[in-house]
Amino acid sequence: MEKAVRLENVTQVYVTEERATLALQGITFDVPKGEFVSLIGPSGCGKTTLLSIIAGLIPSTSGQVTVADHLVQGPSSKVGYMLQQDYLFPWRTIADNACMGLEIAGELTEEKRQGALHLLEEMGLLAFRDYYPAQLSGGMRQRVALVRTLAMEPELLLLDEPFSALDYQTKLQLEDLVVETLRAKGKTAILVTHDISEAIAMSDRILVLAPNPGRIRQSFEIPEAIRAAVPFEARELPEFHLLFRQIWQEFGGTPHE
Numbered sequence: 001m002e003k004a005v006r007l008e009n010v011t012q013v014y015v016t017e018e019r020a021t022l023a024l025q026g027i028t029f030d031v032p033k034g035e036f037v038s039l040i041g042p043s044g045c046g047k048t049t050l051l052s053i054i055a056g057l058i059p060s061t062s063g064q065v066t067v068a069d070h071l072v073q074g075p076s077s078k079v080g081y082m083l084q085q086d087y088l089f090p091w092r093t094i095a096d097n098a099c100m101g102l103e104i105a106g107e108l109t110e111e112k113r114q115g116a117l118h119l120l121e122e123m124g125l126l127a128f129r130d131y132y133p134a135q136l137s138g139g140m141r142q143r144v145a146l147v148r149t150l151a152m153e154p155e156l157l158l159l160d161e162p163f164s165a166l167d168y169q170t171k172l173q174l175e176d177l178v179v180e181t182l183r184a185k186g187k188t189a190i191l192v193t194h195d196i197s198e199a200i201a202m203s204d205r206i207l208v209l210a211p212n213p214g215r216i217r218q219s220f221e222i223p224e225a226i227r228a229a230v231p232f233e234a235r236e237l238p239e240f241h242l243l244f245r246q247i248w249q250e251f252g253g254t255p256h257e
């Protein structure tokens with residue numbers, strides 16, 4: 001199967017005056033095109049470092065990353081990044097914010113602008129295109145951030161806790177919307193989250209990282225029944241509860257009989 005991302009023996013050492021930290025050691029995995037992978041693990045196990053290396057924002061100390069068969073050597077429009085904060089520009093309208101990534105990359109054509117407007121429509125936001133970010137709720141602003149990312153037509157989406165600042169109901173709605181949109185478009189995604197339920201409900205596969213040094217501790221394939229459902233419905237399935245318990249135990253949690 002075609003690989004969207006391939007990591008080979010990625011290692012990251014941060015050196016400060018006080019110490020050297022082995023933030024990642026020998027990380028090797030690949031993600032087939034169209035797959036949704038979640039990275040979970042305790043604070044400090046290197047999740048954000050790993051996304052930053054895949055995005056080309058920091059070079060790894062050793063090892064290599066390829067996205068769509070191209071060696072990552074710096075940021076590129078092949079990779080879209082969505083964060084906890086939406087980083088919309090308050091003085092720009094929603095439509096102009098949606099086109100912001102394209103504009104910065106020098107790729108904004110009339111056709112691409114129409115594409116961004118179409119995405120706004122898919123996200124139920126077209127009626128708000130002339131509004132400003134402050135006039136929208138947090139969930140709506142995150143949807144605009146998603147449109148801004150998708151408008152670039154990236155090969156890969158990196159999602160760094162994009163729902164963690166939202167209220168619970170909005171978070172569940174947005175999880176469904178993101179999964180449905182990415183599945184429909186066949187996009188590849190890597191999500192970093194602290195929320196085991198979110199990871200199970202949204203993913204095809206979960207990689208559990210461990211700290212000191214940051215490494216892959218375990219990989220869980222998500223059962224077909226969960227993958228066939230939207231996240232909200234997946235949470236109702238017996239397979240979901242079984243897997244949750246398994247991963248929870250992996251984290252040292254106590255199962256309740």
Ligand SMILES: Nc1ncnc2c1ncn2[C@@H]1O[C@H](COP(=O)(O)OP(=O)(O)OP(=O)(O)O)[C@@H](O)[C@H]1O
Nearest residue numbers: 014015016021023042043044045046047048049050
């Ligand atoms: N710029 C840096 N300089 C020095 N050490 C760093 C730097 N960035 C991260 N680290 C260290 O590398 C390790 C991994 O950090 P990272 O932020 O990638 O983990 P994380 O799993 O994303 O954590 P969290 O879940 O808290 O966001 C930690 O020990 C952290 O202190």
